[in-house]
Amino acid sequence: MAPKLSLADFQNAVPLIRDLAVVSTLPEDTGQLELSLSSAPAFVRTKTWRLDAVRSGETYRIRDVDVQLDGPLLTRLTEAEVATVTLSLRAVGDNGDPLAEAIANVELLPRNQWGGLSHLPDMVAAFVQPNDPAIDRLLKKTADVLRDHGKSAALDGYRQGGPKRAWELASALWGAVISMKLDYALPPASFEHRGQKIRGATQIADSGLGTCMDLALLFCSALEQLGLNPLVVFTRGHAFAGVWLKPEEFSTTVVDDVTALRKRLKLKELVLFETTLVTQRPPVQFGRATEMGADQVAEGKDDTFELAIDVRRARLQRIKPIASPENAQPTAPVEPSLDDDAPLDEAPDLPEEDPHEVDEAKLDPKDRLARWQRKLLDLSLRNNLLNFRAAKKALKLNAPDPGSLEDLLSDGKEIKLLPRPDLMDGSDPRSQVIHETRDRENLRRQFALDALNRREVFIDLPRDELDARLVEMYRSARTTLQEGGSNTLFIALGFLTWNRADKEDAKYRAPLILIPVALNRRSVRSGFTVSLHDDEPRFNPTLIEMLRQDFQLNLGVAEGELPRDEHGLDIAKIWNSVSAAIKDIKGWEVSEEVVLSTFSFAKYLMWVDLVQRTDQLRQSPVVKHLIDTPRDPYPSTTAFPHPRTLDKSYAPQDTFCPLPADSSQLSAVMAAARGKDFVLIGPPGTGKSQTISNLIAQCLAEGSGAMDVR
Secondary structure (H helix, E strand, O other): OOOEEOHHHHHOOOOOOOOOEEEOOOOOOOOOEEEEEEEEOOOEOOEEEEEOOOOOOOEEEOOOOOOOEOHHHHHHOOOOEEEEEEEEEEEOOOOOOOOEEEEEEEEEOOOOEEOOOOOOHHHHHHHOOOOOHHHHHHHHHHHHHHHHOOOOOOOOOOOOOOHHHHHHHHHHHHHHHHOOOOEEOOOOOOHHHHOEEOOOHHHHHHHOEEOHHHHHHHHHHHHHHHOOOEEEEEEOOEEEEEEEOOOOOOOOOEEOOHHHHHHHHHOOOEEEEOHHHHHOOOOOOHHHHHHHHHHOOOOOOHHHEEEEEEHHHHHHOOOOOOOOOOOOOOOOOOOOOOOOOOOOOOOOOOOOOOOOOOOOOOOOOOOHHHHHHHHOOOOOOOOOOOOOOOOOOEEEEEOOOHHHHHHHHHOOOOEEEEEOOOOOOOOOOOOHHHHHHHHOOOHHHHHHHHHHHOOEEEEOOOHHHHHHHHHHHHHHHHHHHHHHOOOOEEEEEEEEEEEEOOEEEEEEEEEEEEEEEEEEOOOOOOOOEEEEOOOOOEEOHHHHHHHHHHHOOOOOOOOOOOOEOOOOEOHHHHHHHHHHHHOOOOOOEEEEEEEEEEOOOOOHHHHHHHHHOHHHHHOOHHHHHHHHOOOOOOOOOOOOOOHHHHHHHOOHHHOOOOOOOOHHHHHHHHHHHOOOOOOOOOOOOOOHHHHHHHHHHHHHHHOOOOOOOO
């Protein structure tokens, strides 16, 4: 039995009885039985079921559980009321005591009361009422705001333009609601689970008051009437609204995966906005409200997220708005003040096309060269290019605009690394929260942006610890470069958070864009700076290959062909391409985190050779043969010099071997100098390394520049 019932449930075919069965514990079979249902008060019409017989020990499940409710009674309710439903089972013709009886209580909710997320979460869409008379007046104000700011006053949803037009309509609606001069009312505690009474648009206009839930539903009602697709988002103790910037919807009405929202936000396919800011004085711009909305579902706040309701998907699932009360009387329209009270925020840069519409990956998996490349990459979770773990060898940079950071590095600028500043915390008597509320800015973000303009980046560590870790990182990178010949210090721009289907709870993080950098310091006390290294920036090749092999997923990013802007890489475009590729995968998302760390590519230099010097490698007859005709014999016209004739064939002045060599080793050296291709095999301690050294020296002395040693 449903524990609660409301007019919204009645109008959207929510059943009162969800499951009904008669279980016999009698020692014998019964004759004909009669099961009757009644209620007090009589909100449900009496219903009777006839059962021919119920055998001993059996369960008789009743399929027809549809009962007729009293809709007018549910419409007239103004306060919650507890009703009693009684099910009585008797033998046919027996008016005595029933064989069995079940009694259950049902809470009847007034027509304007929502039952909460613990009841039926998707039923909140029934309280989005686009046909409320006050919504039409609000849309008239919206058209006036558009017209007064030089925009088209047509309220035609997605028909006239792309995401920018959708933003303009939502921003104009924001200005229209501001002109109503509403005040905020605190909602009841735990309203998101227990439910609350909802003020409709007319009641909000009359009273001038609204809770966060009221305001969210007001905006959703108006947005739906505008032809846009709205959302209601619930966090712990709070509700606010969102709107799709393109004609889309989620695949389900109830969205309980916060990453699904974050991915669409990063792709700029939808915006969330903090609806309670509409009650603040002076007026808050719509852009600021969207920043506050996005912040409430940002990374690190997953534990406060409850769920989101996609109103468009709810309508497709036939969840209709509740009917307006019969006694609702239209009120006189309130003329808006279209000066500073009804602002219109200009739309930011928004995408006009799908960033994932790119050519398929050019890498042919059947190509032998591609398979060689893959074998040189470690695709296990031990590789921090696939499973990055923050440790002492990694430093998170406070860079709120990673694109600007990459631009500075690409322009050859040095970036100074500084410890975290103290901003209105600790012993500071000022309040950061009050400052941000009054000045409408994110203090830490703005401070970090100002520092980036000065070519400084903050790291959230005390000075002593930061200096110690930078020194260790500096020495490690220098040693690796000197001993291995390759730079392993990178700034990782963005991470892909991913998981496997068989282990959804295990989250992994893989860096996306790797910018090779070098740490510098002029003196012990001068501090460290970071600058661009000579190597080329690249997209994580190990991640590309792992996703192709394990998930058959193409990120839309071709290695070596990354999109660029006037300074360097187009970071936002790369992130958007990845976000578009994974937007429908639950639990996967792109994080805009920036980290300085060491990333060691196993056999990296060999992999670089295969990737960057493919044409040169194909010029080698051996490599060309292994790629194109590996099963055919490899002919050789050059013979090994006979060890017994070496002294006659090669004079001492023609032999350039700095290390000792016997006759078999010298034969291999001279054959290589004459261009012979061969494999040198020998057990440990037989002089292979000496022979290779002599071979290189001989070829260099004779000018045999085409030699390849593998």
